[in-house]
Amino acid sequence: MKATKYALPLLCLVGLLWGSMQRAEAQRTQIRGFVDAYSSYQKGKLNFGLGEQDLFITSEITERLSFLGETVFKYSFDSPTDFDISIERVILKYNYAGNHSVLLGKHHTPLNYWNDTYHHGRVFFPTVERPLVFSEGFIPLHTTGVSLQGQNLGRLRFGYDLMLGNGLGSGDIADNNPFKSVTAAVHIKPKDGVRFGASLYHDVISKGSLVHNHSTGASTLARARIRQSIMTASVAYSDSVFSKKYELLAESSMAMNKADSLGTQNAVATYAYAGLRLTDKIIPYVRFDDIRYHKQEVYFHDHRVQSFVGGVRYELSYLAVFKLEYQHTNHHRMTDADRVVFQVAVGF
Template identity: 30%
Template sequence: MAVRHSIRGETRTLFRKAFLSAFDGNACSRRVILAGVLSGVLAPQTVSADAFPGDLLLFPELTSLHRFDLKDGSSLKNYWINPGLNLFYGLDQDRFRFLLEWLVDRSAQEVQRLQLGWRWQDTTFWVGRFHNPIGYWNIHFHHGAYMMTSITRPGVMTYETSGGPLPMHVTGLYVEGVRELGDSSLYYVLNAGVGPDLEKKRLDAFDVLDPEGTRLPAVTLRLGYQPVSFGSDEIGFSFSYTEISGRRIGVDRINQIVAGVFANWRSENLGFLGEAFYIHNDFTGGASEPESDVLNFYGQAEWRVADDLTLYSRVEGTFNDNGDLYFDHFRNFVRDRYMGGVRYELPYKMALKLELSREHTRDDAFGQVGLQWSAVFP
């Protein structure tokens, strides 16, 4: 037990040091204050490891991507290697809840989720920065790579820091709960807050430690039906409305509606996850075409061949996005993908993944080979 406590203590010390050194700039004082608060939460004044409150998880990963058949002058790299570490901490005490998710990799060094919650009966009220509950993928698979069967996320579900076209993070109020209906249940989520700003190359989600940029309102409603309460099978829909400053693309504002349906089904050895999205952009001020409509879908199938071996495949498609004022801004958005892969479970909650795909972006079409090691350490 003493060894266990020592490891946890060293982990918390390293986290605090890394948290402080990872941030700089104009928001330094705010970040130092937040780091001090988190240090107090994560380092209880007790000598018993069993008394450590909450759950602290580390999700390290090492991802290597090799692209071939790129066009001459492509903005994409032939070879990309990305080490990353995702820290997740959750605390659930009586009615009080706290959640922190902090990510460091080559594309992001920031707090991805920071939530304070209060539970009342079957409903929890959160305030902070959270994952926008658009569809299924974005609330079930977070930044820890080990949680996903695949290496890549669907193109439409790509995070803002990696060039994704939709708001994946919102800051404000988040309400979630479940209503049991006999053996089944209805899971509901409603959030309201501020969405991203549109920078030169990507969306910029609101940073609670550096709240700069033009921030406009965002609202999302999600309903999911589970035939077996708290099971994996689920069907449902989501509706999101976000206002985004459009000065980077020559308009005053983009009023964006994202409506989607999803279905997730699992048996002992087989699984399927599919989503379809209708994306409507209404441009105000300066646009030659005042609105646009884009359709997107993906479907992922999985086959668990053995306890430690899973085969998977995913197909993605986007329609009516060519020449779209908004989507033309995201040049590296993966609009179409045909992918297959294998995941092998290693001891001590580690996994190796190999993934082969053919992908289409706005300016390019290429093949890709991905290799990833990922893990979770309690």
């Protein structure tokens, strides 16, 4: 009698679990995680720290409709718990014809190769951190809006992104002015591992807007209404990820900031990366960064900066990577900085 009493609820529970598993399988939902930790040595001081923990979810809801979500847990000096939760991407993608899709949500702005290719999992970064163009707040990292996208079209595998979204200084739920940001990006991949890209971003930043830098937590205040246009060109070469011999990536961005009373000022940010695969697991690499502002810059802080990083990457597997890196940074208004970093990055 006792066995009969518990048999029906147990069978119902098993049935519910089985149904959930079948639905998850039908949707092909994947939940992945990425995390990194590091040790650094600078000015005679040894430090240990945690990087970002990245929760990455993808799901094929139907044959044409899919979802991508990315949430990052990271250190924040002004958080009571020392860590903040940041919603980096929430995207619904509808494939309406062939390789053409419409996307709605919070995106990585497809303005340059790095921002369009890498998510927050450091295990996939060729270096310990992103180039300076990110940490200096030179480009808009995220845009909340709608975009049209095409991939692998024709013999040259042409691709495009056309995006309309909230501008700089806006939040994820509303724009802070009547103007919308516009992004147009195109690329071709004429051979395996070769990609050439170009893009244009335009926005009107209202006076008094506070633009938050997601990389550093710092903010930039627009002292006047700014019409901003950013042009970017990139070239990337890698026969395939985690194989072959050579890795090359170079990008350059020019930002044109126009204020009604102060005219137009240009700023240029460039970086170049090169890696050489000595064995299946060992890749020494270098990267140079250079950011230059006009003396009368009307929007960016005049933090002219150059940096050199050199290191070696050891790929235990494609989801477990060690990096040992030397970093030298030369700031226009600060003393030079030298730092050695050892990073462990994994995916699971």
